[in-house]
Every structure is written in structure tokens, then in C-alpha cells.
Amino acid sequence: MKKYAICGVSNRAMGMFLKPMLTTFRGNHKPVALLDSDPLRHRVCKQLYPECADLPEYGPDDFDRMVEETKPDVVIVASRDDTHAGYILKALEHGLDVFTEKPMATTAEDCRRILEAEKASKGKVTVTFNYRYNPIHTRIKEMILEGKIGRVISVDLNWYIDTYHGASYFKRWNRMREFSGGLSIHKSSHHFDLVNWWTGQRPVEVFAYGALNFFGPEGELNPSRRDGRHCTTCDERSVCAYYRRWATRTDDVSAKDDHIGALPLAGKYTGYSPDMCIYDSEIKIEDTYAVTVRYDGGAMLSYSVLFSAPFEGYRLAINGTKGRIETQEYHELSRIPFPVPEQTIDYFPMFGSKETIHVERRPGGHGGGDPALIEDLFLGPDPVRGYPMLSGSADGAYAVATGEAVWRSVKEGRPLRIAELLGIMPEPQPQR
Incomplete structure (x- = not known):
């Protein structure tokens, strides 16, 4: 036991x-x-x-x-x-x-x-x-391991967080860098880990631009410059676009935490408030990033993330010496006010015809990833899989260091080396 x-x-x-x-x-x-x-x-x-x-x-x-x-x-x-x-x-x-x-x-x-x-x-x-365990993401990893696209040379990843989910980060403790590391760590570490895992490479150098466009006191939709407002009691919520998008005058949806929902007594937790104003002046973290990452195996990542988008999801393209993989996901379908296509994987061999791959989905959180992860944690790695999926401390460190390099690059206006942040000797570059 x-x-x-x-x-x-x-x-x-x-x-x-x-x-x-x-x-x-x-x-x-x-x-x-x-x-x-x-x-x-x-x-x-x-x-x-x-x-x-x-x-x-x-x-x-x-x-x-x-x-x-x-x-x-x-x-x-x-x-x-x-x-x-x-x-x-x-x-x-x-x-x-x-x-x-x-x-x-x-x-x-x-x-x-x-x-x-x-x-x-x-x-x-x-x-x-x-997120490694999402069936789409797992199949992409398998295609790369099978040599479908050869050596990975570049990745384009654009992530979109909708106005409901994005605003929720700025209503809670996540909006303070000292608590969350900023969203380039709290959220984007998920995304950086996926790229590290897909490519089988480690990040070496990061350069980024970033800005606070939607939230904080300078947010263009801020009804007035006042601190200390809360959605449940705010006298300006009728003219707040973020509130009006997700709530009616009698159904205060926006004051519910995106992660705890209607959990009993959660709103009374010590020091915890899920409905702080998204325009408070203490908000200093960024809500928009454009990032370039160089990897030790020669791959390059072009990454962007937006924390106030009309819909939730991402667009991905992975380019290799023998072909290309593409996919697009629309997430939280109940919050998207237009029809969306089924997520598939498009494979483009360098010389040949396009293939569209339909991936069997699983129930459970994060696209079916949560139950599969729990099985690996409690039963041990699936012996049939044949490749590692559980993440260790090095994986966690590289994801966090990439996220820190992002926000530091924004602040300092220079590229950041991962070895500089982690205090490790860089690995030798592969010979070409």
C-alpha cells in the first residue's frame, strides 16, 4: 500500500x-x-x-x-x-x-x-x-518518433485564451508575478513542455516581446480608473464588456472561478478572491507574448499567446526535413459562438500527397489526458507505449526557465540563455 x-x-x-x-x-x-x-x-x-x-x-x-x-x-x-x-x-x-x-x-x-x-x-x-497525454498530442509525438517529418527544424505555435478564461487569471492570485511567476510560467510552461517533448530537444536561448494590452489600469475597456472593485458588487459592471459577455443581471457567471466553479465555501477561503477587478493597478504581468526559442538540436520555435481572444484554442505547425504536421484545436466549445471543425492532424510529406489523420478521443479533462496521466502515476508507465511520457524535474525546470526567460527578455530587451538562468553548463551543439 x-x-x-x-x-x-x-x-x-x-x-x-x-x-x-x-x-x-x-x-x-x-x-x-x-x-x-x-x-x-x-x-x-x-x-x-x-x-x-x-x-x-x-x-x-x-x-x-x-x-x-x-x-x-x-x-x-x-x-x-x-x-x-x-x-x-x-x-x-x-x-x-x-x-x-x-x-x-x-x-x-x-x-x-x-x-x-x-x-x-x-x-x-x-x-x-x-497535456502530453492528450490523444492528439500523443499521436503527434508518435509521428515524429516514426520519422514522418524527419529531423524537426521549426515549430509554429499560436495559443489563444478566450475572454472568460483569460480574465479569470487577472481576477485571482495568478495576476501577481510573485505568486505565479507570471503567465509565461503559470500557463505557457504547459506549452513549452509540449514543444520540448515533441522535438526531443532542450531550449538554449529565448528572445521575446510582451505587453499588457487588455488588463490592468490602462486596459482600453476599463470603465474608470479605480482600484478595489469586485465583480459581485461593482457598480460599473453593467458597462464592463468582460462582465457583460459572460453574465446577465441576475446570473453572475463571471464571479465564478474558472477552476473551482461552485465548490462549496471556496469564495470564503483565506486570502482567496476569484472576482477581483481585472483593471486593478497592481496588475503588472503581461497578457500578450511573441517569442522565439532556439534549441540544442537546431530547432527553432515561434510562439505567441494571447490571454483575451474571441475563442480558446491553438494552431500548431511542426516542420521537419521530410515533411510537416499541422493541427488546429478549438477548446471549450460551449463558449465558442460559431461552428468549429473536428480537430484532426494534417500530414504533408515533403514529396507526396497530404494525409488527414483522425484521432480517437478519450473522455476526461484536458482532452482525455488527465485519466491517462493518473494511470501512469498510480500504475507505473504503460509498458506497451514504448516511449517516455511522464515528466521529471529536468522537464519541469526547462519549462519554467523558458517561461522566466520570456518575461525577463521582455523587461530587459535582450535574449536570455537557459543555462544562465538554471546555472548549468550548456550542452555541446550537435555537429552538422
């Missing part, structure tokens, strides 16, 4: 990890401890999952005592982003394995500390990059 301590009793922790432990995998896996800075989160968890009624509760300063009293084998980290590194380092000190939500940390320096600590520990860090 493998035992787990949960650090950060978030909705993600409960739905992604705790629920499977109590149901599908209950024979060999069980939670033994809950740790959170807010006792109300423990209460909500035990209301939702009565099976956890007797689980001991701990605060952030009780980590060592928790380990001594409950003797977990694995620590699951699903707390606020800026707290991840502290819990991971503590777990490694005790020789424990770690499953951590992305991002692994909010700074490259903390990633470096984790990498060093893992080398000295019996424990191993796994970063739960679930």
Missing part, C-alpha cells in the same frame, strides 16, 4: 489525485495526510469526501511533523505556485517521491535548487504535465 500526503488541498488536488485514490486505485493507494494554510480547505475536502473524515490535518509549518506521524511514501504538491518549491525541497530532504502540479516552481533559481536536491535524495520528482 502506497501512502500519500497532499500539500495544498485545492480543487485540483481533490479532483485529480484524491478522488482516484479513493475510487479506482483504492486497493493500493491511500491518502494519509492533508496540509494547507487554510483549515477551511480541510473542512471542504472532508465534506466532499467523507472517507477522509479521519485524515490528520497540518499547516505549512508542520511538514516535518506530518512526515514523522503519517510516514507517506509520496508527497503530492498542488498548492499555490509559489509554494511548490518549498514543499518539494522538504520532501526530498526526507527522501520522499513527489508528484507536483505544474509549474514545478515559479523561478529558475528554485528549479536549480530542486535539481540539486533531487541528486542528493532518494526521492524523485514527477511533474504532472497532463
